[in-house]
Amino acid sequence: DAGVIQSPRHEVTEMGQEVTLRCKPISGHNSLFWYRQTMMRGLELLIYFNNNVPIDDSGMPEDRFSAKMPNASFSTLKIQPSEPRDSAVYFCASSFGTTITPETQYFGPGTRLLVL
Amino acid sequence: AQKITQTQPGMFVQEKEAVTLDCTYDTSDQSYGLFWYKQPSSGEMIFLIYQGSYDEQNATEGRYSLNFQKARKSANLVISASQLGDSAMYFCAMRAVYGNNRLAFGKGNQVVVIP
Numbered sequence: 001d002a003g004v005i006q007s008p009r010h011e012v013t014e015m016g017q018e019v020t021l022r023c024k025p026i027s028g029h030n031s032l033f034w035y036r037q038t039m040m041r042g043l044e045l046l047i048y049f050n051n052n053v054p055i056d057d058s059g060m061p062e063d064r065f066s067a068k069m070p071n072a073s074f075s076t077l078k079i080q081p082s083e084p085r086d087s088a089v090y091f092c093a094s095s096f097g098t099t100i101t102p103e104t105q106y107f108g109p110g111t112r113l114l115v116l
Numbered sequence: 117a118q119k120i121t122q123t124q125p126g127m128f129v130q131e132k133e134a135v136t137l138d139c140t141y142d143t144s145d146q147s148y149g150l151f152w153y154k155q156p157s158s159g160e161m162i163f164l165i166y167q168g169s170y171d172e173q174n175a176t177e178g179r180y181s182l183n184f185q186k187a188r189k190s191a192n193l194v195i196s197a198s199q200l201g202d203s204a205m206y207f208c209a210m211r212a213v214y215g216n217n218r219l220a221f222g223k224g225n226q227v228v229v230i231p
Contacts, residue, residue, distance in 0.1 A: 033219075042221060042223050042224070043207070043221040045218055048218075089159060093161075104151065104163055104166055105151075105163070105219055107160065107161035107163075108160075109159065109160045110159050110161075112159070
């Protein structure tokens with residue numbers, strides 16, 4: 001079975017440009033998560049969706065960041081305008097949630113973003 | 117709020133030996149899950165093992181086992197018979213059963229396996 005798919009795998013852009021990261025979760029999973037990883041701050045949860053609805057976006061740094069999940073098989077994370085401090089690895093993860101157990105999140109390969 | 121602590125410095129391990137990675141956590145939740153992930157130099161996050169707070173047995177998955185001591189709030193990962201491919205960063209994480217889906221991660225343990 002295909003795991004979580006992210007694109008692009010690498011992105012280099014200039015400050016001020018719009019960046020769009022894409023994610024396809026594992027089929028059948030109902031929760032989707034966007035994380036950012038940097039050396040300084042480690043892994044941070046930016047936002048997560050349950051059944052395509054944003055549940056917790058308290059980790060989104062500022063208004064320059066936005067995320068959507070138009071359907072169960074696709075999500076985007078957009079940064080507009082991008083800044084050098086946004087340079088990081090962005091992970092998408094998905095899980096199948098129940099109310100009984102904390103489900104395992106499976107991560108995509110990540111998108112390495114460099115903003116010059 | 118949940119907090120995960122991984123404070124070991126980078127570790128060098130001889131191939132075929134066992135290694136234990138420490139993880140302590142702090143939570144007020146009664147029901148929670150503990151996870152370990154592996155991140156090799158290629159960057160992907162690979163799920164290794166899960167332990168539920170009410171599981172009586174320690175979790176095992178192949179060469180990975182979790183030494184769960186609930187009273188001490190520790191969930192150490194044991195890798196037996198280390199292989200060169202085990203060289204990676206290892207992250208401990210936890211999530212409450214009830215409440216939001218937020219997974220709290222530790223800072224990670226670096227392991228280098230030497231032949």
